[in-house]
Amino acid sequence: MAASSNAEETQLQDMEEDAGMEREMESDDGEGMGVENSDDEEDDSSEDEKENEAEIQRLEEQLSINAFDYNCHVDLIKLLRQEGELFRLRRARQKMSELFPLTEEIWLDWLKDEIRLTEEEPNRERVYELFEKAVKDYICPDIWLEYAQYSIGGMGSPGGVDKVRSIFERALTAVGLHMTKGETVWEAYREFENAMLSTVQPPPGRVPTHEEQELLNTQLERIHTLFRRQLAIPLMDMEATYAEYEEWSEDGVPETISHQYKRALQQMENRKAFEESLLVAEPPKLAEYQAYMDYELKEGDPARIQITFERALAENCLVPDMWTKYTTYLDRQLKIKDLVLSSHDRAVRNCPWTMGLWKSYLLALERHGAEHQTISDVFEKALNAGFIQATDYVDIWQAYLDYLRRRVDFSKESSKELEELRAAFSRSLEYMKQDVEERFSESGDPSCTIMQIWARIEALHCKNMQKARELWDSIMTKGNAKYANMWLEYYNLERSYGDPIHCRKALHRAVQCTLDYPEHVCEVLLNFERVEGSLEDWDVAVQKTETRLNRINEQRAKMAEKEANLARQEEEKAEQRRKAKGEKKNQKKGQKGMRAGEKRKAEPDDYQNEWDEESDQAPKRHRGDADPGTEEYMETETGLFGRRTPAGHKPGPPGAKTAQQGRAAAAQRQQNDKPELRNDNNSVFISNLAYTLEEPEGKMRTLFETCGPLKEVRPVFSNKGTFKGYCYVQFESQASVPLALKLDRQEVEGRPMFVSPCVDKNTNPDFKVFKYNSSMEKHKIFVSGLPFSCTKEELEEVCKNHGTVKDVRLVTYRSGKPKGLAYVEFADEAQASQAVLKMDGMVLQDNKISVAISNPPRRNLKEKPGSSGSMTAMMPRQVYGSRGRGRTQLSLLPRSLHRPSGPANKAENGTATKPIAGTVNAAGDTGFEAQTKPLSNSDFARMLLNK
Structure with missing residues (x-):
């Protein structure tokens, strides 16, 4: 090699070198032939x-x-x-x-370059090897087609025809089910067999021999078989293939083939919509492929599920979730070793940063009996993959250490596998200390989970408590000595595999060091001495626990005092900011009032005749839509300054509205929104409904008819006719109300519906539908960091392992979306404390949760005397009309009243003068306190004369 x-x-x-020489010769020939090559062009090329x-x-x-x-x-x-x-x-x-894995384009370029370089026969094997690598990366019909066509060029060598057919068969297995591109591979295979048919047919006019006839029949049968196989699977444009078969076959299409074709055609029609959506969708088409896969998984054909996954991964190769779903399906359903391991290998090569894929790969290798060296090599590649989080390295080390532990035969005192396991534990600790902490500037294993597992293995399997204690000493020196759950974990280890002496030592150290739950550790120590200790041991334990708890309580008191001081300082700062803001706002109002007064002086005296000198009273206002001259129209109402105004006076300018009218309108609307008080016991109040809810009356009637006969469903609408998101439901019988209250928090168009009793708060001001406790609840725990997909049942199942669960409440937003928080109530305090120790730091659905005793913060602090809050509470709330406070509302006074009336602190008859509601003083400030006694027009006359 x-x-x-x-x-x-x-x-x-x-x-x-030859290519370089050819370029030089071409350059020389060009110069000899008179081609212009300037020095600038040569310099540019060189640059x-x-x-x-x-x-x-x-x-x-x-x-x-x-x-x-x-x-x-x-x-x-x-x-x-x-x-x-x-x-x-x-x-x-x-x-x-x-x-x-390389993309289809990179592979095709590489293959074409290699084919040009290796045109000689001895080098064809190298191209075959390259094709074998290419077809393993992704399902690519074009690469398979190129592979088959290249093999046809070597069919003249011994066994060449069989090799071509073998490659075509493998191509059909890999991509023959591809609905849009599989047809090209089928057609290429048939063309090859048709070409082979022409080589075995005898010349025209000559009768073939028996051997030639057998070869001819065999070749015809091959083509028939290809047609039958292709027509039995759903492919696009399969109607053309059926027509071609009808034309090619001399005896027509057999009935069985026609039946298979019709069934495949129906399958193609069922999937046609998915294929068309893929054709028009923009890459990466993830949603379209997901819908396609859901359909195939429901149909349950493993071959079609596999080809759909492969097609999706070819366009979404960098989506870890897609690889996870595919490999999980192969692990649990197909379980074919070569297919499973090759898919896991492709997954980690595409998404090397995803720890979960490496972890699944290690498990798959072990599951299918891979060699130890192979698993170790894969683990080393995982360490060099570059994970995103420090905790990922802890998880991959745990997976590898679990594999090494399963290889050890602990019945032997010493073995090669045991030494390798210990060496791996030591290496993992060194790796986490040097590589991970230096890279992420944080510890990936703050709870020392790996060391805890190692200590438990040494204690349980190797009976080596000395090594286990050394490991736990190291764990405590890494900042874990302040946590009660760590000490109790160590205590349980000593309790199970150690001796009472070391148990006592561990608990005494825990009492001195624990900061989060010292009461629980003290209780465990006392219970231990009740069972194991002497009187002297008991006295020592009592003395130590009392001393420690007294010190802890002193520290907590100091801390609480410090926090109270800080809160007081923050409150004082906030008060100062509010005062500064109020002064700034008043200053702006004064400037605005002065500008408005100047503008008003320049206007005509429109309201000089506003007052009726004969009656010495303010003019009358309209009352709704009553007709003039009627008794209702002639009835007087409260004027601007608390006097009743008779009829016969001119109305104010258009758009003018008094504050009293605004209050009356608001009260009228509130009265309209109330249910009939006599039917409160038969009614419920529905809120948190969507404002866009169509036909709320009909939907509420349909929803609550199951609780009993309805008398009335009354949704509440705004002045503009839009639904305000709440309504009242009145039943015929009071017995229906408890059934209706059980529908609380049921979703209506994606929002939780709130159902509460209908109570008149004017007669029952202290009524509260529900009030959460704001003090410490030692029998209840608070859980945070929950995954949003966690349900009440799943959390309850986890908590059942630590005690009797009475109630579980998931905290949600008003929209119903979870906050990742929950309260779990246990039967007693001991069970809640045990749950905190065992569950804090637990990983639930890849989320690390935090657990503590329920101690909700106070929501409303009482305001101190003299603070601005108490002053605000004393001020009456000013009510305006439906359009708010109009500009004309402030201009109904005679201009003389806009002048300064003396110092603000001037007193008359021993009583300080207060601004009147709805008026503007000289500084431009609006009066917010109403007069305790209405003023008459004569009072105003005296005010004008004494100005």
């Missing part, structure tokens, strides 16, 4: 060559640093092919093919 390789390299070098050579060297250096740079490989091959560097081109292609 070395001699052959050297000969090939020599041949390539000779060909490169281009130098630039290309420099770029080639740069790409080669980059690949020497990172061999997995796919684009760099592609660019290097293009440049070398452009420059005609045949020897370096072949070497570059070989290096790339060792790391990555």
Whole structure:
């Protein structure tokens, strides 16, 4: 092989030299023939060559640093092919093919170059070997067709015809089911057999001999068989193949073949929509292929499932999930060794950064009995693949260590496999310390999972507790001594395989070092002494636990005080910011009011005659749509300043609306939104419905009819007629209400529907549908970091292993999407503590979850006396109309009232004067506090006279 390789390299070098000499001769001939070659053109050509050579060297250096740079490989091959560097081109292609599967275009270019270089007979075997590599990367009908056509050129050699047929048969097995491109391979195979038929037919007019007739019949049968096989599978344009068979066959198409053809035609029609969607879709067509695969998986034909996966992977070779689905299907369904292992190999070559694919590959190799050296080589390639996360290296090491552990026969005290396992554990720790931590600047195994497994193997299988203790000492020195679950894990190991002395030592150290759950560790120590210890041991344990807990409580109190001080400081800063913001806002309002006053002075006195001197009262306002002259129209209403206004006065300007009218309109709308109070016990309130819900009354009626007879379903709409997302449902009987409340959180058009009792909060102000606890709940745990796909049942199944689960509540957004949080309630505090210790850090569906005792933060802090919050609570809420506060609402006062009325702190009769609701003072500020006593027009007259 070395001699052959050297000969090939020599041949390539000779060909490169010949090509260079030919270029020089062409250049000389051109000069002799008078072709103009300027010095500038030669210099440009030389410059281009130098630039290309420099770029080639740069790409080669980059690949020497990172061999997995796919684009760099592609660019290097293009440049070398452009420059005609045949020897370096072949070497570059070989290096790339060792790391990555090559695309159809790269393979075809390589094959065509090699075919031109190896036209002599002795070198055909090298091209055959190259074709064999090419057909293993992807399912490519064009490569198979090129392979078969190339083999036809060598059919003159011994066994050449059989080799051609063997290649065609393999091509049909690989791509014959390809609905759009498989037909070309079938037709090429039939053309070859038709050509062979012409060689065995006797000349016209001569009767064939018996041997010739047998050869002729055999060849005809081959062609018949090809037609029958092709017509039995669904392919595009198979009608043309059937017509061709009818024309070719002298005896017509047999009934069995016709029946198979019709069935295949129906299958083709069922899949035609998928094929057409693939034709019109833009690459990579992932969604279209996924729908196609779902259909084939449902049909259950392994051959068609395989070809569909292969077609999808040819266009989505860099999608790890696609490879995972394919290899998982092969592992669980087909279980064919060559097919499974080759697919796993292609998967990791396409997506080397995906740890899960390497892990599955190692398991598949072990499952199919691969040699130990092969598995070790694959593992070494995985370490050099360049994973994205530090934890990926921990997982791949764990997979390899599990394989090595399964090889060991622990019945023997010492063996080669056991030594290899220990060496691998040591190497993994060194690898995680040097390579992984230096690369990611973090520990990929903070909990020292690998060391824990090693310690357990030493204790369980090797009965070597001394080594296990050394490992646990190393674990604790890596920052894990402050966690109770780590100490309890070590204690359980000593309890199972050690002795009481070391158990006691471990628990005493745990009491001194644990920071997260010291109470639980102290309880475990006391329980241990109750079972194992003497009175002296008990006294020591009690003294140590009390001292430790007292110190912990002091630290917690100091920490709580510190946090309270920080919260107080933050609150003071926030208060200062609010005051500064309020002052700035008031300043802007004052400037705006002054500008409005100046503008108002320049306008005509439109409202000089606003007041009726005879009645000394404000004019009357319209009341809805009542007709003038009616009793309803003549009825007076509250004026702007709390007085009743008679009829007969001019209305205000168009668009003018008082604050009282705005409050009345808002109250009217709120009253319309309320249910009938006498039917509250028979009603439920529905909320969180989609605003775009069509026909909400009909849908709610359909949904709640199962709970009992309905009396009324009343959705609430806005003034514009749009649905506001909530409604009231009233039943005939109160017994239907509990059934309706069970429909709470049921999804309606993708949103969870909230169902709550219908209670009048005016008569029941303290009523709360549900209030979450805001204090520590020691019997309940809080779980975070859950995968969004985790269901309540799955979490409950995990928690059952640690105690009796009373309730599981997944926390979601109002839209129903999960937050990845949950509360799990246990029967008692001990079970909850045990669940925290065992579940914290657990990996659930590739997510590492965090578990702690439930201690929700306080949601609402009581406002301190004198703070702005208390002042805000005392201010009445100002209600405006449906359009908000109109500009004309502030201009109904006589201009004289806009003048300064004296200092703000001036008191009359011992009572400080307050601004009036809906008015503007001299500074432009709006008064928000209403007068406790309405002012009459005479009061206003005195104000005007005393100005």
